[in-house]
Amino acid sequence: MEYEGVVYRPPSEARSLILQVTIGCAHNSCTFCNMYKAKSFRIRTMEEIRADLDEVADSLYARMIRRVFLADGDALVLATDKLMEIISLIRERLPHIERITSYATAQDILRKTDEELKKLRAAGLEMVYLGAETGDDDLLKYINKGVTAAQIAEAGKKAKRCGMDVSVTLISGLGGRAHVREHALSCARLITEMNPAYCSFLTLRLYEGTPFYDDVVNGKFERITPDEIVDEMEIFLKNVDSPGTVFRSNHASNYVPLGGTFNEDIPALIEALEHAKKTKGYRRYREMGDLL
Template identity: 50%
Template sequence: MIYDEPLYRPPSEAYSLIIQVTIGCSHNKCTFCGMYKSKKFRIRSKSDIFRDMEEMAARYNKVRRIFLADGDALVLKTQDLKDILQKIRELFPYCERVGIYATPGDILRKSPEELKSLKEHSLGIVYLGIESGSDKILKDIDKGADSKDMIKAGRRITDSGIKLSVTLISGLGGKDDWQEHAKESARVINAINPDYLGLLTLLIEPGTRMYDMVKEGTFKLLSTEEVALETQMLIRNLELENCIFRSNHASNYFSLAGTLSHDKGKLLEQLDNVLNNIEDYSGEYFRRL
């Protein structure tokens, strides 16, 4: 199997077999994202996908997790996804979970019944980049969805029984909108109550619109201290039940992990500690991808 690179997957799929069912991202417009800029979006043919799967099944017969790439493989028609999931069942009998990235639009184009049928075909987890709960910021970054869409899409996944993992990006509102970013993101996450919440920190990539805005001075990046204050405001405003929270990605200046809201006090204490020793966390040295 030869991958069409670059290839991305969520950190929690580090040990999964990755099968590309699409190439690129069907949206590919978010101003901060350079992941699929080099790729023209397309859906791979089922015969190519099945050939890759057969080749992998012959080599690795005890695969436990599979991730369907690229950027938003849930864009596939439901029947095509069911055919792929069925083939996974036949070829990888030990597979316990299939994961997939989705845009809010991909989810909302599927009915609740279609999503339930994908769950019955062993789709185990959907990864959704919410990025921000602020309508202003979602518009500014050209996410293609507003906060209502995000809430509706998120709830449609949790109602289907499929696990939902969402991400927010710290710093996405810049210096002008960080408080709105924190409060509105908490509002949207509270309305969804996802199974997993990941908080990344904005990294600016050359070749993206946001990179140009930073160079022009029209978007002002947060300092490490402001990122910590924003994170503190976000966590203070989150009211969740059994949501696994992680902010320990390579993009983060400091590492946080816990279950919300159970560990809220502990996380806020850790953030106080970060703020009291902020010089120890500042500097791009801490962020490696």
């Protein structure tokens, strides 16, 4: 099975079969993101998808595959009929599959009716990964996310009421020095309103060639230090109220690896942050730490 270009998946899909049903991201305009810049968005044909599935199904590993992640950047942009056809083909060729997931933008979720989402869920699309990044409207505009915080919240709630698990991703440090508090509080509001199954934070990384990178180089955006990232996370944790949400901030980009369940683990999470700050026990920020 040959992938087209670089393929991305959430950390929790490390053991999943990654099946490209689209190439690139239909939005492809967030100013911090370079994941799909090298790709022109297109929808793969059923023949291409079938060929991939046939190859996997005929391999020795087929019986071991339990999870499928639909790539690339926002597979939910596909028409519901096409997604249903893909899911049914996956089930036919890989009968041991237990879970199917995909990335989804808020726009994708809002474009579908409740009935369509329920149909997809019933067919096996168990979870969508929703990149919210922040709950602050000014910041969402700044990063050209293409949606407001209210729309993201509505999308998350909609997917949830249609039976899907929602995994929301936010970005530590996205507010820069000027908006630490606003960013943290807005993230807490967003998660409180959506009460998703999962919530995770990555830490802001810079990629040369993106508008966001240029803003940092030109002094328009001031990055914050690890201590300030910890402060921002503490503000978030002290204000979020989302019982049952599984929280993770343990991506390679995070200075302090954290994990727990809201709300009961919040005091322990804050304690871990304070300990890391006191001892400067930060993980090295590999991709961009020494850049600027």
